[in-house]
Amino acid sequence: MTKPLQPPTGSALAAEPVITVRGVTKTFGETTALKNASLTVARGEIVVLLGLSGSGKSTLLRHLDGLDRPDTGTVTVLGATVSRLTGRPLRALRGRVGFVFQQFELVGPLTVLENVLTGALFRVRGPRLGLWGYRRELKLAALGHLERVGLLAHAYQRADTLSGGQQQRVGIARALMQNPDILLADEPVASLDPESSAQVMALIREIAIDSDLTVVCSLHQVDLALSWGDRIVGLRHGEVVLDTSTQGLSKQNVMEIYGRVTTSTGELDAIETEIGTVEQNEPEEPVEPDEPDEQDELDLQTFASARDNRR
Ligand SMILES: Nc1ncnc2c1ncn2[C@@H]1O[C@H](COP(=O)(O)OP(=O)(O)OP(=O)(O)O)[C@@H](O)[C@H]1O
Numbered sequence: 001m002t003k004p005l006q007p008p009t010g011s012a013l014a015a016e017p018v019i020t021v022r023g024v025t026k027t028f029g030e031t032t033a034l035k036n037a038s039l040t041v042a043r044g045e046i047v048v049l050l051g052l053s054g055s056g057k058s059t060l061l062r063h064l065d066g067l068d069r070p071d072t073g074t075v076t077v078l079g080a081t082v083s084r085l086t087g088r089p090l091r092a093l094r095g096r097v098g099f100v101f102q103q104f105e106l107v108g109p110l111t112v113l114e115n116v117l118t119g120a121l122f123r124v125r126g127p128r129l130g131l132w133g134y135r136r137e138l139k140l141a142a143l144g145h146l147e148r149v150g151l152l153a154h155a156y157q158r159a160d161t162l163s164g165g166q167q168q169r170v171g172i173a174r175a176l177m178q179n180p181d182i183l184l185a186d187e188p189v190a191s192l193d194p195e196s197s198a199q200v201m202a203l204i205r206e207i208a209i210d211s212d213l214t215v216v217c218s219l220h221q222v223d224l225a226l227s228w229g230d231r232i233v234g235l236r237h238g239e240v241v242l243d244t245s246t247q248g249l250s251k252q253n254v255m256e257i258y259g260r261v262t263t264s265t266g267e268l269d270a271i272e273t274e275i276g277t278v279e280q281n282e283p284e285e286p287v288e289p290d291e292p293d294e295q296d297e298l299d300l301q302t303f304a305s306a307r308d309n310r311r
Helices: 057-064 087-095 112-123 136-148 164-176 194-210 222-228 251-261 265-274 294-310
Strands: 017-028 031-042 046-050 072-077 097-100 182-186 214-219 231-236 239-245
Touching (some): 017 057, 031 057, 031 072, 031 239, 057 072, 057 214, 097 164, 112 136, 112 164, 136 164, 136 294, 164 194, 182 194, 194 214, 231 251, 239 251
Parallel strands (some): 046 214, 046 231, 097 182, 182 214
Antiparallel strands (some): 017 031, 017 072, 231 239
């Protein structure tokens, strides 16, 4: 087993742990996706999982939400042993853990607002027909989250008419609908251009700090990881090979650490090109908002006056 080369640092680790992964191994057929992986995350920490494609980042994130189960080892999240939970207790835990996906996972033909409201589905009973099945307070909360991510004007627009960066902001608003304690994000900017990526990452960090969220986010760009996270956990072939504060850490330090755990020049080249570079996706065109209809106008007015009364 390769031990983490640097111990966790930073004052946050003195705080209460909200995530504890101990000795988790997970195999899929012949593939070992995680190998004796351990990790402790304190409340309010902003942690990046860094590694090449196939190094186990998504698998580790999925274990934190109970979507995957370890072959050996334990995963404890918010005091519950996730690997043992099923049914209602598992759903209750998932209600406290928001998930932001690489491909946004929005329902394209639905409006932006309906997509955000699906984040509250675990709190809604009975059938829903469009927006009618949701209580007014939920709609107002969803509009509030859309305002938070800068998309209030697009609330009644079809989700699939938005740009990628805007769709990811809808994904963030949907996760916020859960009032989560923890936010997990799996390569949230992998398909965005550099400008949209920077905006989305800044927004996640800003919201995490404002709302005292704990964040675990997988990325494969070392520059972004260093500038964005409080701490980097580096994975290689399913093993944790690096676990350290980003303070004072340079890209060269990270490359050296990966260099120490690999003897293959080919792999180092891959690390240099894959985690050592920022992707250059094409910049996106801005999207004009649709006009809301009469009922939508009413909801927006109610939202605006409720918000102004709170101020
Ligand atoms: N459900 C599955 N069935 C079979 N193999 C899987 C499954 N999930 C993950 N794997 C394998 O486990 C390994 C780790 O995959 P994982 O998706 O966790 O890596 P990753 O670091 O997130 O990669 P990427 O950056 O490409 O998303 C890979 O070899 C992958 O093919």
